[in-house]
Amino acid sequence: KQEVTQIPAALSVPEGENLVLNCSFTDSAIYNLQWFRQDPGKGLTSLLLIQSSQREQTSGRLNASLDKSSGRSTLYIAASQPGDSATYLCAVIGGTYKYIFGTGTRLKVLA
Amino acid sequence: EPEVTQTPSHQVTQMGQEVILRCVPISNHLYFYWYRQILGQKVEFLVSFYNNEISEKSEIFDDQFSVERPDGSNFTLKIRSTKLEDSAMYFCASRGTFLANTGELFFGEGSRLTVL
Numbered sequence: 001k002q003e004v005t006q007i008p009a010a011l012s013v014p015e016g017e018n019l020v021l022n023c024s025f026t027d028s029a030i031y032n033l034q035w036f037r038q039d040p041g042k043g044l045t046s047l048l049l050i051q052s053s054q055r056e057q058t059s060g061r062l063n064a065s066l067d068k069s070s071g072r073s074t075l076y077i078a079a080s081q082p083g084d085s086a087t088y089l090c091a092v093i094g095g096t097y098k099y100i101f102g103t104g105t106r107l108k109v110l111a
Numbered sequence: 112e113p114e115v116t117q118t119p120s121h122q123v124t125q126m127g128q129e130v131i132l133r134c135v136p137i138s139n140h141l142y143f144y145w146y147r148q149i150l151g152q153k154v155e156f157l158v159s160f161y162n163n164e165i166s167e168k169s170e171i172f173d174d175q176f177s178v179e180r181p182d183g184s185n186f187t188l189k190i191r192s193t194k195l196e197d198s199a200m201y202f203c204a205s206r207g208t209f210l211a212n213t214g215e216l217f218f219g220e221g222s223r224l225t226v227l
Contacts, residue, residue: 046215091216099156099216101153
């Protein structure tokens with residue numbers, strides 16, 4: 001049974017810092033890994049999708065990497081801003097064809 | 112940009128009442144999902160739907176829950192007799208195939224259900 005874990009659970013950093021969020025999964029037989037952002041009381045916004053054949057994806061200040069063999073992904077946020085404050089979720093999809101979510105990392109960027 | 116839309120955004124109901132949550136997935140998507148998020152907890156899978164039938168359901172999705180795609184655009188979640196513990200945010204999501212659309216999952220804004 002696939003399990004997804006995110007570390008740290010919460011993170012508070014001063015504005016301008018580069019930071020790394022971690023996601024690990026127990027079953028490496030995945031098709032995709034997707035990172036989402038969730039603002040309080042809101043839906044999930046897709047940030048980056050990494051397909052199983054890819055090693056990383058970039059969008060603006062965000063870079064996500066995937067190491068399938070070790071069951072890990074990292075989300076790198078460069079030059080963090082207060083507007084980046086949100087919960088970041090990773091999710092993987094494998095042979096059961098459903099995305100399974102981690103518990104999330106609550107990020108607060110202080111001005 | 113295509114998006115998943117959900118209605119209502121918030122519903123308050125009495126315990127034991129039936130509730131229907133509605134979703135319009137992205138038009139060329141083939142896989143549809145309902146997820147649930149109890150306040151402060153993780154996003155939990157409820158059910159997946161493909162080719163007009165349930166592909167998989169979780170242990171949360173008991174006989175009180177049902178899904179339907181009544182026409183070519185809507186996808187509904189029905190809770191027959193709501194319980195207090197059904198209070199949560201319910202998210203609809205859809206995706207295309209891995210080959211044609213990368214399989215990226217798109218979410219609606221959610222329907223907040225409050226059971227009194």
